[in-house]
Amino acid sequence: MYNCGPTVYDWQHIGNLYSYIVADVVRRTFEYFGFEVKQVMNITDVGHTVDDVDEAEDKMEIAAKRERKDPLDLAATYTKQFIVDRHKLNILDPEVMPKATDHIPQMIELIQRLLDKGNAYVAADGVYFDITTFPGYGTRLNAEPPDERKAGARVEVNANKRHPFDFALWRAAKPNDLQQWDSPWGRGNPGWHIECSAMSMKYLGETFDIHSGGEDHLFPHHECEIAQSEAATGKRFVDYWMHVRFLRVEGQGMHKSIGNTYLLSQIEEWGYDPLAFRLLALGSGYRKPLDFTRAGMDAAQSRLERWRRTIAAAYTATGGKTTEPEPDFGVRAGFTSALAEDFNTPKALAAAEMALELAGTDDVATRERALWLLFDMDRVFGLSLQESAATKEELTEEARRLVHEREDARRAGDYAKSDRLRVELLERHGIQVKDTKDGTRWERVAPRERDHGRV
Numbered sequence: 273m274y275n276c277g278p279t280v281y282d283w284q285h286i287g288n289l290y291s292y293i294v295a296d297v298v299r300r301t302f303e304y305f306g307f308e309v310k311q312v313m314n315i316t317d318v319g320h321t322v323d324d325v326d327e328a329e330d331k332m333e334i335a336a337k338r339e340r341k342d343p344l345d346l347a348a349t350y351t352k353q354f355i356v357d358r359h360k361l362n363i364l365d366p367e368v369m370p371k372a373t374d375h376i377p378q379m380i381e382l383i384q385r386l387l388d389k390g391n392a393y394v395a396a397d398g399v400y401f402d403i404t405t406f407p408g409y410g411t412r413l414n415a416e417p418p419d420e421r422k423a424g425a426r427v428e429v430n431a432n433k434r435h436p437f438d439f440a441l442w443r444a445a446k447p448n449d450l451q452q453w454d455s456p457w458g459r460g461n462p463g464w465h466i467e468c469s470a471m472s473m474k475y476l477g478e479t480f481d482i483h484s485g486g487e488d489h490l491f492p493h494h495e496c497e498i499a500q501s502e503a504a505t506g507k508r509f510v511d512y513w514m515h516v517r518f519l520r521v522e523g524q525g526m527h528k529s530i531g532n533t534y535l536l537s538q539i540e541e542w543g544y545d546p547l548a549f550r551l552l553a554l555g556s557g558y559r560k561p562l563d564f565t566r567a568g569m570d571a572a573q574s575r576l577e578r579w580r581r582t583i584a585a586a587y588t589a590t591g592g593k594t595t596e597p598e599p600d601f602g603v604r605a606g607f608t609s610a611l612a613e614d615f616n617t618p619k620a621l622a623a624a625e626m627a628l629e630l631a632g633t634d635d636v637a638t639r640e641r642a643l644w645l646l647f648d649m650d651r652v653f654g655l656s657l658q659e660s661a662a663t664k665e666e667l668t669e670e671a672r673r674l675v676h677e678r679e680d681a682r683r684a685g686d687y688a689k690s691d692r693l694r695v696e697l698l699e700r701h702g703i704q705v706k707d708t709k710d711g712t713r714w715e716r717v718a719p720r721e722r723d724h725g726r727v
């Protein structure tokens with residue numbers, strides 16, 4: 273799968289990050305169901321123009337001049353920051369993260385193929401794709417242009433284009449362009465759309481399974497990618513397109529002018545756990561817009577904390593033991609069918625709530641199964657549920673093994689062994705085990721008590 277990646281001219285805001293959480297959930301879902309996923313996400317460090325208008329300036333160019341930095345340094349800084357944010361959100365690393373500036377030869381080659389086939393032409397200010405050579409151009413994804421685009425829709429009259437909707441594959445360099453390369457058509461820089469076609473096909477082949485992006489990419493970005501890729505190869509480009517509906521803030525689109533293009537660091541400053549934002553995202557589902565509100569974040573934060581508390585308590589009660597329930601166990605089936613239903617994460621969270629209810633009961637065997645389910649579900653949710661349980665309880669791998677071994681010995685009636693392990697746990701690990709009617713419980717004892725115990 274190929275995810276359209278960030279344009280690294282600035283910080284990625286929570287809307288951008290939201291789209292990568294969705295992509296991550298898609299990847300994790302396939303892996304959960306046993307598929308092997310090759311995930312590619314590009315880094316756009318050249319070519320993305322303002323408002324996707326061919327004649328407008330490159331976003332990297334503007335930012336580099338504003339910050340008086342080399343474009344590649346600027347790209348490196350924001351890419352690094354982006355990766356830090358991804359990790360805070362438990363977004364797994366793609367297998368390949370290709371940079372556009374490392375793939376200029378592949379783009380030139382693809383443009384040449386289009387010229388050779390008569391789908392493109394060389395003009396005074398660059399190379400353009402001739403949309404009249406690709407029947408159905410702009411209609412493949414059933415894109416309803418977003419309102420903002422409709423309002424701002426404008427086709428610049430460019431006398432170099434044969435048709436006003438022809439789009440740039442290569443743009444001739446302007447004298448002070450910071451990023452420019454040699455090409456058969458003179459010095460210049462690539463169009464944004466050709467980057468994604470060239471990089472996705474290089475790493476995934478001429479036809480691949482899934483291509484994703486935000487809803488703004490339906491048109492022009494992805495329609496252009498389809499036209500140029502299929503015109504060049506004569507093959508179907510992508511089997512499934514996925515577009516995330518936008519994250520909005522308190523019911524409004526994000527705009528620098530409103531000052532609501534929040535960053536993850538802002539959310540953290542407000543006192544939220546980044547994973548509460550991930551939980552908020554999971555509660556939305558990618559097919560409808562996510563409304564980001566402070567009230568929604570408050571609710572997500574307390575939900576996460578409640579989950580952690582319940583899990584930590586259950587974990588203590590079972591001594592960290594989990595037991596896999598039968599495959600047809602109701603909650604488990606509910607979870608898998610929710611995900612299989614177009615990645616219905618809100619429904620999957622509802623299944624997790626049922627598992628949490630079981631985790632909160634008094635019956636240890638039930639709790640063990642509930643924990644197993646929650647940790648299994650977390651392979652898709654990515655909320656570090658297992659870590660939060662283990663961190664709170666600080667039970668080492670070794671101690672956990674001894675607790676289980678002792679419990680097995682006790683069940684088998686080998687009291688000599690269970691007593692020996694009880695002493696070992698207390699003296700070597702500071703863990704006091706107790707046998708209750710619900711099974712084995714353990715607690716950490718304070719160092720002074722421990723010393724006393726040893727005497």
Ligand code: AMP
Pocket residue numbers: 276277278279280286287288289290291316484485486487488489516517518519520526
């Ligand atoms: P960009 O850095 O502008 O190229 O955007 C990176 C990714 O974020 C693209 O897939 C966009 O479609 C997506 N995106 C931008 N704004 C939002 C938003 N408000 N909500 C969700 N995704 C967004």
Ligand code: ZN
Pocket residue numbers: 275276277468485493
């Ligand atoms: Zn793209």
